[in-house]
Amino acid sequence: MSKPTVAFFDFASCEGCQLSAINLAPQQLLELLEVIDIVEFREALSEKAYHYDITLIEGSITRKSDIPRLQDIRNRSDLVVAFGACAHIGGINALKNFQRPEEYKKAVYPDTPDLFETDIARSIDAFIKVDAFIPGCPIDTDEFVRVVKNIVLGKNPDIPDYPVCVECKQRENVCVYELGLTCLGPVIRAGCGARCPSNGGYCYGCRGTIPEPNIYGQKDVMRQYHLTHDQMMDQFKLFLNHNKEVF
Amino acid sequence: MGRIINLDIRHITRIEGHGNIRLNVRDGKIEACHFDIVEAPRFFEAMIRGRHFDEAALITSRICGICSVGHQLASLAATEDAFGLSLSTQEKCLRRLLNAGEYFESHTLHIYFLAIPDFVGAKSVLPLVKTHRDVVVHALKLKKYGHDIGDIIGGRLVHPMASNVQAMTKTPTEKELFSIIGWMQEAKMELMLNVTTLANLSLPDFNRDTEYISLYKPGTYALLEGDIFSSDTGVASYKSYRELTQEYAIPNSTAKRCKHTRDSFMVGALARFNNNYQWLSDNAKSVAERLNLTPKCTNPYKNTLAQYVELIHLADDAIDAAQTLIAMAQPLKVEERIVSPVAGIGIGSIEVPRGILYHEYAYNEKGFIKTANCVIPTGQNGQNIENDMRALVPQIVDKTDEEITLMLEMLVRAYDPCISCSTHLLDVEIIR
Amino acid sequence: MGWLSQIIKRLVRTSPQKPVTPTGFGMVQTRKEDLFASLGTLLSRYRIAALTERKGKILFDYINDPREIILDYQPTVLSPKKFFFPQEEVFLEYTANGKINPKIDFQDTILFGIRPCDTNAIKILDEAFSESNGDPNYLTKREHTIVIAIDCHKLCDEQGFCYKTHSQNVTGGADILLFDMGTDFAIKIFTQKGKDFIDEYLNTKALDPNLFKAYQERRHDAFKDLKPFPHLEYLPEIFENQKDHPFWASEAKRCLSCGSCIFVCPTCYCFDVADEFALNLHEGERIRRWDACMLHSFAKVAGGENFRQETENRVRHRINKKFNYLMSKHGQSGCVGCGRCVRACLVKISPKVIAETLIADNNVIEGSAPDVQPLENHHIKERDIRLYVPEKATLTRIIKMTDKETLYEVELASGRPLGHEPGQFVQVSLLGIGEAPISISSEPSNEPRFELCVRAVGDVTHKMSELNVGDTLYIRGPFGHGFDADILERMKNKHLVFISGGLGYAPMRSLVNLVLQTPEHYKKISILNGCKTPEDRLFKDELANISKMGGNVELLETVDCADEQWTCGVGVITTLLPDLDMVSDETIAIIVGPPIMYKFVLRSLKERHIPPENIYMSLERRMKCGVGKCGHCQIEGIYVCQKGPVFHYPDIEDKEEAI
Numbered sequence A: 001m002s003k004p005t006v007a008f009f010d011f012a013s014c015e016g017c018q019l020s021a022i023n024l025a026p027q028q029l030l031e032l033l034e035v036i037d038i039v040e041f042r043e044a045l046s047e048k049a050y051h052y053d054i055t056l057i058e059g060s061i062t063r064k065s066d067i068p069r070l071q072d073i074r075n076r077s078d079l080v081v082a083f084g085a086c087a088h089i090g091g092i093n094a095l096k097n098f099q100r101p102e103e104y105k106k107a108v109y110p111d112t113p114d115l116f117e118t119d120i121a122r123s124i125d126a127f128i129k130v131d132a133f134i135p136g137c138p139i140d141t142d143e144f145v146r147v148v149k150n151i152v153l154g155k156n157p158d159i160p161d162y163p164v165c166v167e168c169k170q171r172e173n174v175c176v177y178e179l180g181l182t183c184l185g186p187v188i189r190a191g192c193g194a195r196c197p198s199n200g201g202y203c204y205g206c207r208g209t210i211p212e213p214n215i216y217g218q219k220d221v222m223r224q225y226h227l228t229h230d231q232m233m234d235q236f237k238l239f240l241n242h243n244k245e246v247f
Numbered sequence B: 001m002g003r004i005i006n007l008d009i010r011h012i013t014r015i016e017g018h019g020n021i022r023l024n025v026r027d028g029k030i031e032a033c034h035f036d037i038v039e040a041p042r043f044f045e046a047m048i049r050g051r052h053f054d055e056a057a058l059i060t061s062r063i064c065g066i067c068s069v070g071h072q073l074a075s076l077a078a079t080e081d082a083f084g085l086s087l088s089t090q091e092k093c094l095r096r097l098l099n100a101g102e103y104f105e106s107h108t109l110h111i112y113f114l115a116i117p118d119f120v121g122a123k124s125v126l127p128l129v130k131t132h133r134d135v136v137v138h139a140l141k142l143k144k145y146g147h148d149i150g151d152i153i154g155g156r157l158v159h160p161m162a163s164n165v166q167a168m169t170k171t172p173t174e175k176e177l178f179s180i181i182g183w184m185q186e187a188k189m190e191l192m193l194n195v196t197t198l199a200n201l202s203l204p205d206f207n208r209d210t211e212y213i214s215l216y217k218p219g220t221y222a223l224l225e226g227d228i229f230s231s232d233t234g235v236a237s238y239k240s241y242r243e244l245t246q247e248y249a250i251p252n253s254t255a256k257r258c259k260h261t262r263d264s265f266m267v268g269a270l271a272r273f274n275n276n277y278q279w280l281s282d283n284a285k286s287v288a289e290r291l292n293l294t295p296k297c298t299n300p301y302k303n304t305l306a307q308y309v310e311l312i313h314l315a316d317d318a319i320d321a322a323q324t325l326i327a328m329a330q331p332l333k334v335e336e337r338i339v340s341p342v343a344g345i346g347i348g349s350i351e352v353p354r355g356i357l358y359h360e361y362a363y364n365e366k367g368f369i370k371t372a373n374c375v376i377p378t379g380q381n382g383q384n385i386e387n388d389m390r391a392l393v394p395q396i397v398d399k400t401d402e403e404i405t406l407m408l409e410m411l412v413r414a415y416d417p418c419i420s421c422s423t424h425l426l427d428v429e430i431i432r
Numbered sequence C: 001m002g003w004l005s006q007i008i009k010r011l012v013r014t015s016p017q018k019p020v021t022p023t024g025f026g027m028v029q030t031r032k033e034d035l036f037a038s039l040g041t042l043l044s045r046y047r048i049a050a051l052t053e054r055k056g057k058i059l060f061d062y063i064n065d066p067r068e069i070i071l072d073y074q075p076t077v078l079s080p081k082k083f084f085f086p087q088e089e090v091f092l093e094y095t096a097n098g099k100i101n102p103k104i105d106f107q108d109t110i111l112f113g114i115r116p117c118d119t120n121a122i123k124i125l126d127e128a129f130s131e132s133n134g135d136p137n138y139l140t141k142r143e144h145t146i147v148i149a150i151d152c153h154k155l156c157d158e159q160g161f162c163y164k165t166h167s168q169n170v171t172g173g174a175d176i177l178l179f180d181m182g183t184d185f186a187i188k189i190f191t192q193k194g195k196d197f198i199d200e201y202l203n204t205k206a207l208d209p210n211l212f213k214a215y216q217e218r219r220h221d222a223f224k225d226l227k228p229f230p231h232l233e234y235l236p237e238i239f240e241n242q243k244d245h246p247f248w249a250s251e252a253k254r255c256l257s258c259g260s261c262i263f264v265c266p267t268c269y270c271f272d273v274a275d276e277f278a279l280n281l282h283e284g285e286r287i288r289r290w291d292a293c294m295l296h297s298f299a300k301v302a303g304g305e306n307f308r309q310e311t312e313n314r315v316r317h318r319i320n321k322k323f324n325y326l327m328s329k330h331g332q333s334g335c336v337g338c339g340r341c342v343r344a345c346l347v348k349i350s351p352k353v354i355a356e357t358l359i360a361d362n363n364v365i366e367g368s369a370p371d372v373q374p375l376e377n378h379h380i381k382e383r384d385i386r387l388y389v390p391e392k393a394t395l396t397r398i399i400k401m402t403d404k405e406t407l408y409e410v411e412l413a414s415g416r417p418l419g420h421e422p423g424q425f426v427q428v429s430l431l432g433i434g435e436a437p438i439s440i441s442s443e444p445s446n447e448p449r450f451e452l453c454v455r456a457v458g459d460v461t462h463k464m465s466e467l468n469v470g471d472t473l474y475i476r477g478p479f480g481h482g483f484d485a486d487i488l489e490r491m492k493n494k495h496l497v498f499i500s501g502g503l504g505y506a507p508m509r510s511l512v513n514l515v516l517q518t519p520e521h522y523k524k525i526s527i528l529n530g531c532k533t534p535e536d537r538l539f540k541d542e543l544a545n546i547s548k549m550g551g552n553v554e555l556l557e558t559v560d561c562a563d564e565q566w567t568c569g570v571g572v573i574t575t576l577l578p579d580l581d582m583v584s585d586e587t588i589a590i591i592v593g594p595p596i597m598y599k600f601v602l603r604s605l606k607e608r609h610i611p612p613e614n615i616y617m618s619l620e621r622r623m624k625c626g627v628g629k630c631g632h633c634q635i636e637g638i639y640v641c642q643k644g645p646v647f648h649y650p651d652i653e654d655k656e657e658a659i
């Protein structure tokens, strides 16, 4: 089996996913390099290649001028993986989609609002075909390794389609609702090991929703825990911009 | 000479985010010399308007993956400043540890993965896996320590979830604190053993004095709190940060630059080293000596060495913080958070690996953000990088295009610029 | 049909047998300090798990010092089942070159201080993990654990409802039961294991009857107003009758399908299986993890069909499993009322409320004794250490059948014949990839070779399509109930009507080819086969031969979309039935096809007056373990991998989930 060539690219993002991808123990990273051949990774390498077997794209698309580059990458890749929340579901960038462009441009660049080109933030699958995704803000390192392994082995990426509560319960956490916080865990895709509820936080939905989320039930729960409509919507807005049914 | 140099280096590699270098030299005269950021702007300051104070750090963390902890700590500091909250010793120690985690990850990445390959003539760290395996393993280990500290203290290093206004919502166990001490001791030992790797690098001999700005708190190597110190003008209150980061327009350009007394200044490891050298730990000072690094150092390429020295200091500081925590009653309790919002303005200033970072929020009385302003280190350094380039080019103009390109790239990399932080692009020239 | 009109059904039952408490070991007494001192010294020999506090939460966990034990019970998030059946467990270890070893991670353990509800739950788990096949991992851990329970002398909190199903009484599931009498524990010994333990490690004295009486009175007072469900023993019937009750739909609307209720449940035992290679792609593990029937894709097969697509079906299955399917078998409710699921459920869906609602809306008329096998003194079955270990086999022939399907001939490395019945299946493993159930396409034979006809739809089947002759794969099985000797006997001298659609001919072929060896034993053999297009037909050459056989053998084919060469029928499979010459009680029909086909075929057969007794069918379900453990394949409590895939229609006729 010859090693598949792998490339990393990024658009509007914090590059935290690329960083998380190399958050491996030395032995693990060296083993990973035995399995794949990283040929392009601007953040860490200067090498370039023309064709890639597996391309991981981080970041959302927030301006038209990025689309040709995105398409060009797609054309040179066998398999495109949306890498992290920004690429997968628009990520935190899509929070601005709830404001009018004139508003947010003026807020940041009061004198020169039109200095920079910008458009609503979208996931990459709005523009190109995406073969797999690794969710999360940032991605989970173990999941990244597993997905890469699975793709190399010719398996499905195997991203969980059950909610965060599953992993939260398996860790025997006390539900954060009982601690006075609200959590989107019941409708959000697991795979992070319920990281936030397990570490003093609550799930704000960075991995996007499960395939058939019961949004009605989720809102019902949040109402029962005394959230106003606005508070509820603020929580959903953080990462679920693309879930039109929520708003 | 009659030579025309026309360099257009797109998407410089091995830096955070997208930046370009453009250089035109005709007959030995610089016609254009630019360092441009081409990252898509992301409008964080607009996005957090109207959000609750508890979410400010969570959102601004996403400005940058590599200094997410820094953004969080600056954000928390701004909110705490606005509401008049002070921190317990426990909380301060936890933040020091989390911060150390980030420095370990960030500095290690920069030193070994981004900077060093240039000196050994490699395109990246990958070939080094074969040629310098020990060094690569050593670097990966250091980086991993950073991540592991982040996991323990913050829940994860990239976008931690435990850091909250006033107090962390997670506490480490005694056992975990002991392992942090163990890792830091090991890291320190390894770093001291490996000093020669760094000492042997042949750094370009290029010096240009500039204004160095950093956080300042007498008695400490200030990273998480303090006022602002300028090597030109001395101490200034952190509240006056806007004066130290004045924006101005360049003629014939729509871009904005940042200046204080001169037309540019430098922030980052070298600035901190120059300004706060006396408060480095003894171990750090002795390593600085072995690296031949003394303040005031005006060679920007040596920023990488200053980072190395800082790692030693941070290891010492983390050990101290962990020991302080261990000395408290175990197991550490999650501290109660009683936050009552106050309308007003708060400013947080933090030293992140790349330099001083400011967050400023205006809150309404319910604790929702009205306006926000974030000033990132790379934005502040932009003009200084360009000035360095202008000073450097005449010295190297006889070299080949490839050599010039490499030297310029190395210069940009030495600043460890983090362009993905493009909340607010201070220094941009549009590429049309 | 209105749900109210159908709930009045005559039920014949009397009150249930009162649980028999095993006696013979008697009771003793010990001082608490003595017991804790013993536990302290035992820490060097045993791992001790007990109720304790970790990071501010109360849970059962391994302790380092008996002083960590909390005696005052507070309900935990997870039940003690995690010690026998952990959240995640490696059960096979292997190398890419085929060294496969079962793995059981166990140690001598004392499980201290579990409560009555959880002891009753252990009885149910013991049964689940030992019936039909002994699960090696669970049973080994169970055998190496001494369970010391503590009686509850009051209800734990307002969510607990053990008393609704008599589960506050310990009747087994523990080796020793303690009664907290202040400075002393009264001790009731349930098993020989418990007796040996006490004799060896504990200072005891004779029971002080007055103290114990005082304890019992206190306990009695606390529970006397807490009454069981009315008509407790009729819950199975009540639930059976009310599958259309509107409450199911209204509860389902609120349900988040988060699965929390299942994970915290002490009697839920379903699991998922995954293969994982280490990064070196050389060493691998097969892992099982808790799974939950409340999760959306629990019953979804690789081909895409989801047998419990709607939340309502999942809620109904979950609750019926407890109060109907398990209870009708054992007389003990599968819900022990620990209240964990209610505490865990954010929308507070409660088995108690559901049961009360359904009971209130039912009319019960009591009759004679129930026919149940009580779980008392359930004998833990021999565990089968090789239950999950596949054996090596080689691909000896590969024939591409259509675009998607391929026929593989497989030979077991041991040279043994597979020894299967027609209709059975095997589990095919590819190391590092996974395991998939595949029905056997070849007829029974004495040769070590058999055939599998596979459509590439999942990881394993896709990967199979990349294999070459001579490559290795791994096999477990044959499994399941096929067309056994009795059924074959019944078929003699009958008119056999085989009705298959799509991939359905693959498993059907095993039986068809068997009967075609001796067509003279049957009155007539009609083979009806339907496909999407002529191209999609499997075994084209064999079918051509069958069509030429003549005599009492006929082949009728139809496709949904014909091409120019096609000479047979066009239309769905049922178009072939009306013209078929059948004598109703002389005919036996066998159906195998895609899920939607059954309903229509059964309707047509009914129109042709074929009685249900003369119909057999093979049903597809999601299967993971193949041996009646993982729970994925259930149709209303029936394990398809055990009782099926071949079913006699009358056995499942009234099961809504079946067809």
Ligand code: SF4
Pocket (backbone or CB within 6 Å): A164, A165, A166, A168, A169, A173, A174, A175, A176, A177, A183, A184, A185, A186, A194, A197, A203, C260
């Ligand atoms: S904390 Fe969140 S993820 Fe965990 S059980 Fe509660 S709702 Fe679910």
Ligand code: SF4
Pocket (backbone or CB within 6 Å): A136, A137, A164, A188, A189, A192, A193, A194, A195, A196, A197, A202, A203, A204, A205, A206, A207, A208
């Ligand atoms: S718990 Fe939620 S917000 Fe946190 S990492 Fe997981 S999906 Fe993202």
Ligand code: SF4
Pocket (backbone or CB within 6 Å): C254, C255, C256, C257, C258, C259, C260, C261, C262, C294, C341, C344, C345, C346, C347, C348, C349
């Ligand atoms: S815990 Fe409640 S919401 Fe979640 S699956 Fe169970 S019944 Fe539904």
Ligand code: FES
Pocket (backbone or CB within 6 Å): C622, C623, C624, C625, C626, C627, C628, C629, C630, C631, C632, C633, C634, C639, C640, C641, C642
């Ligand atoms: S119980 Fe596992 S497949 Fe039937």
